[in-house]
Amino acid sequence: MNLIYTILGTPLGWIIWAIYQVIHSYGWSLIIFTIILRLVQVPFAIKQQKSSARMGALQPKMAEINKKYANNPQKRQEELMKLQQEYGYNPMSGCLPMAIPFIILFGMIDVVYKPLTHILHLSSDVIQQAADIIGNTGNMMTQQLSIISQVQASGGAEKFAALGPDVIEKIQNLDLNFLGINLGSVPLEQIQQGIIFPLILLPVLAGVFSFLQMFVSMKMNPMSMEAAGGAGCSMKVMMYIMPIFSIWITCTVPAGVGSYWIISYLIGLVQVIVLNKFYNPKRLREEAKAEMEAKRKSKKTTIKEEIKIDGETVVKEKQVSQKEWNRQRLAAARKADAEKYGEEYIDVTDDDLLS
Known part of the structure; x- marks a missing residue:
């Protein structure tokens, strides 16, 4: 798991x-x-918005197929895939925008847990030397935050003198406090120690903004629930589960990390309204x-026609549009009726093709 954090955290660390x-x-x-990451994700959000619209446009036809082949799952799946191919719809196209925030979250965890690596760019040897001094045999994820805390504590310069004055000065000048909150501290640990305010605000705000983002999204786009069909209930459940998940994270x-999560939700809420x-x-x-x-009508169909070449009948294949194919089929039916009934x-x- 640490390897995944490192792989995802390294490029994000360079940006920060x-x-x-x-x-x-x-x-x-x-x-x-x-803010930069949310702006980069805007094109993906637009794509997801359009994907949801396409899903909604196809929903009536998909409902017909689901009803028609309710007792034949294999045939139902085949017909649904055929329908999606016919109209050029890819059901996976909307998945990436939903996955990106969670991928970034894992990278952010690495960045925030390892400021010595990502912010100060200290070498792994120096960090290991500092870890040996504190004798940290616990959670490796919290190692760098523990080093910073002890270096900045009273007597820290003497304790870590072996690191050299330049390294000690860099660590002491790294201020993790922002608006009265130590961004390196974990809210649950602080609450367990009886330090409730102001860290308690982070999980509360995360839960509130998570709920608001999903609520406003569903309220402004009720057709997404319509298009989801039976999955609509699951989306409503997620509206309550996601805030709980956000609070826990x-x-x-x-x-x-919590601050990133909250700001991301807040910007996401504005993004939903603007989009x-x-x-x-x-x-x-x-x-x-x-x-x-239009795509369905422009799709080419292979037809066979008989032509005379040097007195011999030859069957040739050619590609025609769906509209032309419908025209030929209707014309053939009319000719047959005219001959049969003498009309x-x-x-x-x-106009006949539109009816």
């Missing part, structure tokens, strides 16, 4: 380090970092319907 070099504030570095990790204004779900759904129908044949028009 670059920001820290400019503003020299750990707290503000985390805030600016969070924020309680058990350093306050820096629903510029990418209205109802309008997107209608556009998706028109786009998918006049009427050419097929575009």
Whole structure:
């Protein structure tokens, strides 16, 4: 697990380090970092919004298939896949935007737990030397935070003199406090020691903003619940489970991770409101319907036709659009009826194809 944290945390650490070099504030570095990451995710959020609209546009046809093949799961799955291919819809296209925040969260945990590595860029040898001095045999994740705490404590300079004055000065100048909160401390540990305020605010705010983001999203886009069908109940359940999950995460990790989580939810809430204004779900759904129908009509169909070559009948295959294929089928049916009943044949028009 530590390897995963390191892999995800290393690129994020470089970004925060670059920001820290400019503003020299750990707290503000985390805030600016969070804003940058949320802005980078906007294109993915737009894609997810459009994907939900396409799902809503297909929902009536999918409901028909589910009802028709309710007792034949294999056939139902085949027909659903055929429908999605026909209209160019990929059900996995909306998964990435949902996964990105959790991937970043794991990286953030590594960054906040290891400021000596990511912010001060101390070598692993120096960090190990400091760890040997404190004799930290406990949780490796909290090792660097323990080192910082002890170096900055009274008498820390003498205790860690072997590290050299330059290293000690760097660590002592690293201020993890922001707005009265030590971003390296874990709320649950502080609460267990009787230090409730102000760290208690972090899990509370995380739960509140998590709930608000999901509530506003569902309220502004009720069609997403419609499109989800039976999964709509699960989405409602998630609206209550996610805040609990957020509270737990924020309680058990350093306050820096909790701060990122809260700011991310707050920006996400604003993002939901803005996206629903510029990418209205109802309008997107209608556009998706028109786009998918146009794609279906433009899809080529292979047909066979007989032609005369040097007096011999030859069967050739050619590609025609769905619209042309429908035209030929309707024309053939009309010709057959005209011959059968002795009626006049009427050419097929575009209006006939719309009916």
